[in-house]
Amino acid sequence: MTATIIDGKAFAAGLRQRIATAVTGIGGRGLVPGLAVVLVGSDPASEVYVGSKAKMTVEVGMRSFKHVLPADVPQADLIALVARLNADPEVDGILVQLPLPAGLDPDPVIAAIDPDKDVDGLTNTNAGRLANGRPGLVPCTPLGSMMLIRSVIPDLAGAEAVVVGRSNLVGKPIAQLLLAANATVTLAHSRTRDLAAVCRRADILVAAVGRPQMIGGDYVKPGAVVIDVGINRIPAPERGEGKTRLVGDVAFDEAAAVASAITPAPGGVGPMTIACLLANTLTAAHLRRGLEPPVV
Amino acid sequence: MTATIIDGKAFAAGLRQRIATAVTGIGGRGLVPGLAVVLVGSDPASEVYVGSKAKMTVEVGMRSFKHVLPADVPQADLIALVARLNADPEVDGILVQLPLPAGLDPDPVIAAIDPDKDVDGLTNTNAGRLANGRPGLVPCTPLGSMMLIRSVIPDLAGAEAVVVGRSNLVGKPIAQLLLAANATVTLAHSRTRDLAAVCRRADILVAAVGRPQMIGGDYVKPGAVVIDVGINRIPAPERGEGKTRLVGDVAFDEAAAVASAITPAPGGVGPMTIACLLANTLTAAHLRRGLEPPVV
Numbered sequence: 001m002t003a004t005i006i007d008g009k010a011f012a013a014g015l016r017q018r019i020a021t022a023v024t025g026i027g028g029r030g031l032v033p034g035l036a037v038v039l040v041g042s043d044p045a046s047e048v049y050v051g052s053k054a055k056m057t058v059e060v061g062m063r064s065f066k067h068v069l070p071a072d073v074p075q076a077d078l079i080a081l082v083a084r085l086n087a088d089p090e091v092d093g094i095l096v097q098l099p100l101p102a103g104l105d106p107d108p109v110i111a112a113i114d115p116d117k118d119v120d121g122l123t124n125t126n127a128g129r130l131a132n133g134r135p136g137l138v139p140c141t142p143l144g145s146m147m148l149i150r151s152v153i154p155d156l157a158g159a160e161a162v163v164v165g166r167s168n169l170v171g172k173p174i175a176q177l178l179l180a181a182n183a184t185v186t187l188a189h190s191r192t193r194d195l196a197a198v199c200r201r202a203d204i205l206v207a208a209v210g211r212p213q214m215i216g217g218d219y220v221k222p223g224a225v226v227i228d229v230g231i232n233r234i235p236a237p238e239r240g241e242g243k244t245r246l247v248g249d250v251a252f253d254e255a256a257a258v259a260s261a262i263t264p265a266p267g268g269v270g271p272m273t274i275a276c277l278l279a280n281t282l283t284a285a286h287l288r289r290g291l292e293p294p295v296v
Numbered sequence: 297m298t299a300t301i302i303d304g305k306a307f308a309a310g311l312r313q314r315i316a317t318a319v320t321g322i323g324g325r326g327l328v329p330g331l332a333v334v335l336v337g338s339d340p341a342s343e344v345y346v347g348s349k350a351k352m353t354v355e356v357g358m359r360s361f362k363h364v365l366p367a368d369v370p371q372a373d374l375i376a377l378v379a380r381l382n383a384d385p386e387v388d389g390i391l392v393q394l395p396l397p398a399g400l401d402p403d404p405v406i407a408a409i410d411p412d413k414d415v416d417g418l419t420n421t422n423a424g425r426l427a428n429g430r431p432g433l434v435p436c437t438p439l440g441s442m443m444l445i446r447s448v449i450p451d452l453a454g455a456e457a458v459v460v461g462r463s464n465l466v467g468k469p470i471a472q473l474l475l476a477a478n479a480t481v482t483l484a485h486s487r488t489r490d491l492a493a494v495c496r497r498a499d500i501l502v503a504a505v506g507r508p509q510m511i512g513g514d515y516v517k518p519g520a521v522v523i524d525v526g527i528n529r530i531p532a533p534e535r536g537e538g539k540t541r542l543v544g545d546v547a548f549d550e551a552a553a554v555a556s557a558i559t560p561a562p563g564g565v566g567p568m569t570i571a572c573l574l575a576n577t578l579t580a581a582h583l584r585r586g587l588e589p590p591v592v
Contacts, residue, residue, distance in 0.1 A: 123424070128419070128423035131420075131426070132468075134420065158487050158488060158489040168429065175483075182487040184484050184487070187481050187482075188480050189475075191453045192480040193454040193480070
């Protein structure tokens with residue numbers, strides 16, 4: 001069997017197009033969603049991410065607000081900025097780019113974000129809304145992963161899903177979403193015994209461990225759908241001395257020979273993350289006003 | 297094999313004793329934890345529960361505050377009472393006895409409770425704290441279930457746990473606690489395919505479905521620990537016409553012949569619930585003051 005490759009880049013482009021259409025629709029009623037991104041310091045990777053987010057925000061017709069603070073900003077000043085953005089009626093979503101520079105504690109900063117503007121879904125309130133099955137804002141990578149899963153398995157009821165990795169940002173919220181979709185869900189992790197055997201139970205296998213290519217072909221049940229959330233940089237001496245390349249948590253070629261569908265990494269879940277940030281901003285703009293969010 | 301019977305009644309009595317000792321300890325520093333219970337209407341079962349809670353609260357040396365409102369109280373008045381209790385420095389824990397009478401919506405009432413006084417662990421904030429691994433207040437029945445599990449398996453790392461039932465109040469929080477204890481956790485439910493086979497994977501099997509005796513001996517792996525959270529009333533014609541009796545979600549005799557340890561129902565998880573309410577009140581009294589809660 002050779003697996004279908006789930007093209008996250010193409011799916012994300014389509015999603016952004018649908019978001020743009022929805023934004024045009026509500027724009028006629030004078031509602032233009034706005035996303036504020038806060039960047040502290042000048043980490044080059046963070047600057048690239050923030051730039052991409054701003055560009056795509058504008059491309060779908062939303063307002064983009066960028067706030068840059070120096071790396072040595074006092075914690076209280078950062079929290080005061082978040083408080084101003086909470087109060088700003090033009091701002092529907094607030095994203096504080098992580099990681100913060102050394103010396104700043106992310107927890108009180110996240111806790112300061114109005115849960116109704118928390119488009120990264122990081123606050124305890126949004127984690128609780130997700131756990132309790134109430135409307136809220138779901139972290140972007142889990143949301144994007146679910147969209148890709150549903151693109152190949154529209155009805156997940158009764159399917160066996162195994163999520164490897166139990167981070168607050170990825171593993172646990174994906175497990176909640178799969179459960180809400182009526183899958184039987186197992187959360188596996190570094191302490192799981194015979195991980196390969198546990199993974200081989202899965203109709204849907206989600207890898208979110210952050211270890212390059214650790215999920216081999218022998219972890220995959222024939223015909224399973226494999227979602228690779230990992231993105232890891234490894235040495236690539238075949239490309240020249242000192243060169244590197246990006247790989248996922250899944251040994252792609254081995255797994256693709258067994259699975260029915262699989263995401264590549266890069267090019268799978270990754271592109272979905274920013275698109276889902278925009279989807280969350282659209283959702284927040286509606287929920288804050290007591291409106292039903294559009295399905296995009 | 298004949299299973300060890302996990303005596304929840306005895307464990308709960310010991311726990312209440314340890315709580316009483318801790319309360320005496322902090323009493324010397326002028327700190328007397330207080331639990332406020334709000335009863336709306338005059339449902340006989342709720343009156344019995346509220347009475348038991350008040351009695352045990354006083355027995356462990358805490359203050360007990362009881363507020364009774366008529367069944368036709370306006371929603372706004374109930375929420376105003378919760379707001380007064382939030383502001384009352386003598387009140388460390390607030391419990392609104394559920395279910396509320398018809399016509400009252402529990403969601404906004406629960407949302408009105410200060411999460412730091414939410415000793416039932418029902419607010420989104422506490423569900424999110426649990427999901428995100430942060431200090432908070434955990435629902436009482438899951439907390440009590442975990443204590444019973446740890447009484448027979450002190451180290452859960454790598455154990456396979458299966459939780460049947462995915463309620464916000466029981467199934468999901470128990471799964472979070474088992475995960476935090478490093479078990480590999482599967483959440484199964486009414487849509488799970490071949491539930492018996494999924495359950496037979498479990499070293500720790502938790503039944504929280506609310507269906508009398510549905511977990512038969514063929515659901516239990518030899519040597520497993522079985523925790524029966526269910527409590528269901530069924531007809532008992534053998535006791536006389538119209539008589540009933542209480543049973544759990546587990547077919548006790550069958551399961552006890554296969555398991556290594558099992559909770560009876562009644563007499564297992566049930567008695568732990570009020571004891572854990574007192575434990576949560578003790579925890580809340582400490583956390584609210586920035587103190588480290590004692591381990592009881």
